[in-house]
C-alpha cells in the first residue's frame with residue numbers, strides 16, 4: 022500500500038514512466054491492442070494474464086485513472102465508467118438480481134433516486150428507502166432475508182446532509198451486506214469512507230475530480246473489506262459461465278467485486294470511460310487537493326456572508342457552526358466542500374429575480390467545477406411543481422443552490438451582495 026500523502030498521490034499515483042516514455046500519461050486512443058502470439062491473447066481472455074485487449078473493457082489511459090482513484094480512496098481496485106449514473110447502476114447490479122431487495126437512503130441525488138426507484142425497480146429488484154436520521158432499529162426493520170446491500174451518499178446533492186457512515190455501516194454489518202456510498206461531493210480529499218466501514222465507493226468524476234466541467238465520467242472503487250463468502254453472493258463465489266468458469270473470490274481474492282464489475286457489466290453494458298475523458302479527469306485530479314481546499318474556504322466565507330444579509334432567510338452549509346450537520350461534518354469531513362444552499366426572502370419570485378441579477382455566478386445545471394454557478398430549482402429543474410409539491414420534495418420555493426467556484430472570494434461575495442441588494 023502506498024504510504025505517500027494524499028496530495029502527492031493526486032499527482033504521482035497511477036503512472037510511472039520508464040526511460041524515454043512520455044512524462045505525462047499518454048492518451049491511448051486505440052480500440053484494440055497488439056499481441057505477437059495467439060497464446061498471449063488467449064491468456065488475456067482467460068484472465069490469466071494482465072493486459073489490455075479492447076477499450077470497452079480496459080485501456081491504458083483509463084487504467085491510470087483507476088489506479089489513482091483506488092489509491093486515493095485506499096481501495097484494492099477501481100473501474101471507471103462512462104458516467105456517475107453508470108457507476109451507481111453497476112455498483113448495485115453487480116451483487117443483486119431480480120427477486121432480491123436493497124436498502125437505499127432517500128437523501129440522494131435526484132438522478133440516482135430516479136435510476137433506483139424506476140429503472141432498477143423495473144428489473145425486479147425491490148427497494149426500501151430509509152431516512153438516514155432514523156434509528157438503527159427502524160432501519161433494520163426494513164431489511165429482509167433477500168436484502169443484498171445498503172446504498173447512501175456521504176454528502177448529499179443538493180441537500181448537503183452528512184451521512185453518519187459508522188452508524189449505517191454498523192447496520193450493514195448486522196445484516197452481513199456491504200455498504201455502498203457515493204462519495205462524489207467530498208471526494209477522497211475530504212472524506213475516505215473505507216476508514217469508517219464503507220465497503221464500496223462510487224463517484225461521479227464529472228464533478229470535482231474533473232473539476233473543470235469537461236468530461237462526464239464515474240468510478241467504482243472496491244474496498245476489498247467485505248466477506249463475499251457468507252452464502253449470499255453466489256455470483257462471486259461460484260463459477261461464472263460467461264467467463265470461462267472464473268470464480269471471482271477464488272481467482273481475484275480481495276478484488277473479486279471490482280473484477281466482476283469490469284468483466285461482466287462493463288463488458289456487457291459497454292459503459293466504460295473513454296481514454297480522452299480519462300486523460301482530462303486525470304489532469305483534473307492533479308490539482309484536486311488544492312481545489313477542494315479553496316472550494317471549501319470560499320463556500321464557508323460565502324455561507325457566513327449570506328447569514329448576515331437581511332434578504333436571506335436561511336443558509337445551509339455543513340461547516341457552519343449553526344448547521345444541523347455540523348457535528349457529523351466535523352467527524353467525517355476535513356472541510357465542507359463547495360456546495361451550499363440558501364433561502365431568499367420573497368420565495369419563488371425573489372429567487373428568479375436574484376438569479377437574473379447575478380453576474381459572475383452563472384445559471385447552469387451543473388455543480389462542482391472551478392466556476393461559481395447557481396441553480397434555482399423552483400424556476401428551473403422543478404418548475405412544473407407547485408409550492409406544496411416542492412415542499413414535499415424537500416425543496417422549498419426560495420431555495421438557491423450555489424456551487425462555489427475558486428475565483429477570488431471577494432468577487433464572489435460582491436456579486437451575491439449586489440444581486441441581493443437589488444431585490
Ligand SMILES: *Cc1c(COP(=O)(O)O)cnc(C)c1O
Nearest residue numbers: 104105106130178205225227238
Ligand atoms: C451528478 C451526480 C451523479 C450522477 O453522475 P453523472 O456523472 O452526471 O452521471 C451521481 N451522484 C451524485 C452525488 C452526483 O452529484
